[in-house]
Amino acid sequence: MNKTTWALLSAALVLSGCQQKEVAATVVQPMLQPTDRADIYQDYLHRDIRDDIFYFVLPDRFYNGNSSNDNGSTTQQISAGGLDLTHPRGFHGGDINGIEQKLDYLQNLGITAIWMTPLLRNKAIQSDGIAHHGYWIVDFTEIDPHFGSNADLKQLINAAHQRGIKVFFDIITNHTADVIKYQECHQASGEFIAPNIHCEYKSLDQLAKGDSYTPFVPAGQAEVKVPSWLNDPRFYHNQGDSTFKGESSLNGDFNGLDDLNTADPEVLAGMIEIYQNLIKEFKPDGFRIDTVKHVDLSFWQTFSPQIVNFAKAQGIPQFHVFGEVYDPDPKVLSLYTTAGKLPSVLDFAFQQTAADIFYRKKSPLLAQQLFAQDALYQDSDSQADLLMTFLGNHDMGRTGYFINQAAPTMSAEDKLQRSILSHAFMFLSRGIPVIYYGDEQGFTGDGNDIHAREDMFASQVASYNDNTLLGTKATTADDNFNSNHPLYQAIAQLSDLRKQHILLRRGEYQERFYQADNDIFAFARVDAVSGAEMLVVFNTAEQAQTMNLTVQGKSYRLLTSWPQPIKATSNADKSATALTVTLPRLSYAIYTKA
Numbered sequence: 001m002n003k004t005t006w007a008l009l010s011a012a013l014v015l016s017g018c019q020q021k022e023v024a025a026t027v028v029q030p031m032l033q034p035t036d037r038a039d040i041y042q043d044y045l046h047r048d049i050r051d052d053i054f055y056f057v058l059p060d061r062f063y064n065g066n067s068s069n070d071n072g073s074t075t076q077q078i079s080a081g082g083l084d085l086t087h088p089r090g091f092h093g094g095d096i097n098g099i100e101q102k103l104d105y106l107q108n109l110g111i112t113a114i115w116m117t118p119l120l121r122n123k124a125i126q127s128d129g130i131a132h133h134g135y136w137i138v139d140f141t142e143i144d145p146h147f148g149s150n151a152d153l154k155q156l157i158n159a160a161h162q163r164g165i166k167v168f169f170d171i172i173t174n175h176t177a178d179v180i181k182y183q184e185c186h187q188a189s190g191e192f193i194a195p196n197i198h199c200e201y202k203s204l205d206q207l208a209k210g211d212s213y214t215p216f217v218p219a220g221q222a223e224v225k226v227p228s229w230l231n232d233p234r235f236y237h238n239q240g241d242s243t244f245k246g247e248s249s250l251n252g253d254f255n256g257l258d259d260l261n262t263a264d265p266e267v268l269a270g271m272i273e274i275y276q277n278l279i280k281e282f283k284p285d286g287f288r289i290d291t292v293k294h295v296d297l298s299f300w301q302t303f304s305p306q307i308v309n310f311a312k313a314q315g316i317p318q319f320h321v322f323g324e325v326y327d328p329d330p331k332v333l334s335l336y337t338t339a340g341k342l343p344s345v346l347d348f349a350f351q352q353t354a355a356d357i358f359y360r361k362k363s364p365l366l367a368q369q370l371f372a373q374d375a376l377y378q379d380s381d382s383q384a385d386l387l388m389t390f391l392g393n394h395d396m397g398r399t400g401y402f403i404n405q406a407a408p409t410m411s412a413e414d415k416l417q418r419s420i421l422s423h424a425f426m427f428l429s430r431g432i433p434v435i436y437y438g439d440e441q442g443f444t445g446d447g448n449d450i451h452a453r454e455d456m457f458a459s460q461v462a463s464y465n466d467n468t469l470l471g472t473k474a475t476t477a478d479d480n481f482n483s484n485h486p487l488y489q490a491i492a493q494l495s496d497l498r499k500q501h502i503l504l505r506r507g508e509y510q511e512r513f514y515q516a517d518n519d520i521f522a523f524a525r526v527d528a529v530s531g532a533e534m535l536v537v538f539n540t541a542e543q544a545q546t547m548n549l550t551v552q553g554k555s556y557r558l559l560t561s562w563p564q565p566i567k568a569t570s571n572a573d574k575s576a577t578a579l580t581v582t583l584p585r586l587s588y589a590i591y592t593k594a
Contacts, residue, residue: 057437065097082130096148110495123177166285175257182213199240292323334376358422364521368514389431400444442470520545539583561589
């Protein structure tokens with residue numbers, strides 16, 4: 001990628017219509033040579049996870065490759081129905097076949113790993129919604145018929161692997177679908193006894209005093225869960241709905257879902273067996289684990305190493321596990337990568353920092369403070385550059401939404417530019433970038449949860465279709481697989497840049513320039529052995545900014561800049577003591593050490 005490429009991309013902004021635990025092997029692998037690039041991006045099986053670029057997608061909202069499965073099961077009533085193309089909570093028809101049919105689209109974006117929301121068979125309809133997301137599992141052995149079949153998933157994995165693309169499963173150990181009810185607040189049918197709308201949490205102290213719920217399973221549902229041991233209420237906490245505070249965060253039902261007692265050795269053994277069987281059958285490349293902080297820490301200390309070791313024994317040497325710990329505090333996140341023995345977690349701290357700096361116009365000192373805590377993640381099988389970095393997701397909302405919330409009157413051009421700039425920050429920082437599906441098409445959404453789960457294919461949801469997207473005159477009422485969209489093009493360029501330069505994937509983070517009351521900041525990605533270095537400079541201000549960096553005799557040359565070529569300021573004289581960089585508004589530049 002050169003200056004001309006970036007200049008063309010800049011022009012596209014105007015033309016687009018925006019005028020409106022065997023992981024230790026991963027950690028210690030040496031730097032690659034540039035000639036290794038082609039091989040690693042074809043060899044998915046042995047590729048270091050830090051070389052990957054993730055795409056996170058809800059299959060139901062991506063592409064409908066087989067309309068015959070839109071209504072789910074024809075034999076299991078609990079997994080049937082829920083198709084509602086006009087409602088944001090309904091099934092919309094996307095499936096596994098649809099993802100396979102769009103592999104070209106993903107590959108051209110630069111994607112090397114696909115993470116899909118859970119695919120296992122769900123209770124399709126519950127009192128609070130419809131299982132388009134896949135998190136209400138009743139059968140841990142087969143694919144939900146709304147998404148396809150076990151054979152369809154194997155076919156997708158094979159097709160992706162032939163392109164060098166990995167496939168990751170989203171898994172759940174905290175809960176199963178809402179089947180168990182309580183006599184104290186439910187009718188025999190399972191409906192609430194009025195005026196109840198939930199079952200109040202009962203604490204451990206209450207239980208010790210004999211104040212507990214009486215669990216039961218409504219008629220006809222006693223054997224709906226697979227494996228069969230999951231049907232026994234004794235394996236669940238049965239303490240009512242979580243308040244997401246204190247002990248209820250571990251022991252309460254997550255919005256009514258049946259909360260497994262993960263401290264029970266039989267539950268631990270059963271869950272390990274479930275996911276070992278899925279590895280054996282499908283040979284995925286790793287797991288994203290849901291609701292990690294709502295599960296006993298001791299569970300992860302056994303589960304994670306056993307799963308990784310089992311995958312390695314099945315011939316998957318780089319199997320990667322990362323957890324969802326929904327918390328922006330590195331001290332909380334790192335607890336699970338160290339004491340909890342998870343190789344990695346989703347970096348919610350990075351997400352908050354990126355949003356604060358690039359959308360809410362807060363000080364870049366927040367990035368300095370974030371990266372200063374990276375040592376918290378360091379142990380024998382985890383470190384900061386294994387963290388999964390992201391800008392938005394299906395629970396909290398989208399990049400475009402955060403930008404709109406922070407600056408609703410900002411120009412369309414600046415909203416687009418801030419989105420691209422934040423994606424660049426994700427691609428150029430330490431960690432493994434995760435793109436949330438639709439962000440590359442400028443989706444904005446109306447908030448979190450179902451309001452951030454738009455259809456990529458032509459949508460019939462009115463609340464989606466009235467949104468103004470970033471970088472295009474299209475809406476979600478249109479098919480949105482536009483490879484000419486400026487965000488798609490920008491991410492494809494960043495993907496290529498990251499693939500070209502090993503330092504951007506595995507280089508050690510070192511801070512270079514952070515200053516109070518200055519919106520220009522810089523950090524380096526460094527190979528501590530060879531001394532090779534790439535210097536990354538961002539300007540998040542709406543006017544030009546200048547940085548004077550002490551370089552102690554190092555010399556630098558400009559590699560690339562965005563959104564337009566800048567006049568390179570180079571200190572080719574190795575006797576120079578400073579490097580001066582002036583960047584235009586909302587831009588970045590990358591320098592290499594000469």
